[in-house]
Amino acid sequence: MKKKINWLQLIIVVIITEIVGVLGNILSGNASGVYASFDKPPLSPPGWLFGVIWPILYLLMAISVYIIYETTSSPDGEKVTNLYWLQLFVNFLWPVVFFRFGWYWVAVVVIILLDILVIITMKYFYDIKKTAAYLLIPYLVWILFATYLNIGVAALN
Numbered sequence: 001m002k003k004k005i006n007w008l009q010l011i012i013v014v015i016i017t018e019i020v021g022v023l024g025n026i027l028s029g030n031a032s033g034v035y036a037s038f039d040k041p042p043l044s045p046p047g048w049l050f051g052v053i054w055p056i057l058y059l060l061m062a063i064s065v066y067i068i069y070e071t072t073s074s075p076d077g078e079k080v081t082n083l084y085w086l087q088l089f090v091n092f093l094w095p096v097v098f099f100r101f102g103w104y105w106v107a108v109v110v111i112i113l114l115d116i117l118v119i120i121t122m123k124y125f126y127d128i129k130k131t132a133a134y135l136l137i138p139y140l141v142w143i144l145f146a147t148y149l150n151i152g153v154a155a156l157n
Contacts, residue, residue, distance in 0.1 A: 003070060010066045017062035020092050021054055028095035035099075041152025057139045061088070064125060064135040071129045080124045087117035091143075104154035111147045118143060 025031060035047045065084045068077065090113055098107035118140050126133035 006070065009069070010063070013066045013069070014059060014062040017058045017065075017088065018055065020088055021058045024092040024095045025054075028099035031095060031099040034102075038153050039156040041149060041156065044149060044152070053142060057142055060135045061139055064132045067129050067132040067135070068125055071132070077128065080121070080128065083117065083121050083124060087114060087121050090114045090117055098150065104150065104157065108147070108150050108154055111143065111150050114143055115140075115147055 031050075032047045035050075061084075065081055068084070069081055071077070072080070090110060094107060094110045094114060097103050097110050118136065122133045122136045122140065125136065
């Protein structure tokens with residue numbers, strides 16, 4: 001028998017995840033102006049694309065962690081969801097380090113840490129519920145691309 005979706009819990013997780021993204025964007029300062037001023041590596045997307053991609057990724061991330069939260073109630077499940085919140089916190093830090101402070105090489109370290117945390121999170125999610133891990137694939141692809149962009153910007157500026 002399929003478990004019913006707890007819509008209130010799902011909506012709360014989505015809102016919290018999206019708010020973290022919005023706060024990171026707000027605290028990063030004039031990210032779009034800073035991004036426009038960079039010498040950028042090849043394949044750099046237009047600045048407006050980030051505002052389209054990130055809300056979608058945050059939605060997928062929130063659904064993913066909700067699935068894990070609903071699938072497991074063991075202490076291991078709590079550890080795995082805590083790993084999700086940790087990677088989300090690192091995700092929040094990255095634009096602040098990169099755009100607000102302009103610490104491009106420090107941001108490289110932060111985003112590589114994020115890459116590692118997301119891969120580990122996906123591995124644990126996969127062990128619990130494959131669908132939850134699959135929902136994180138677009139996020140992983142995007143942050144790996146962002147890692148390339150971060151390294152390129154750091155090298156060129």
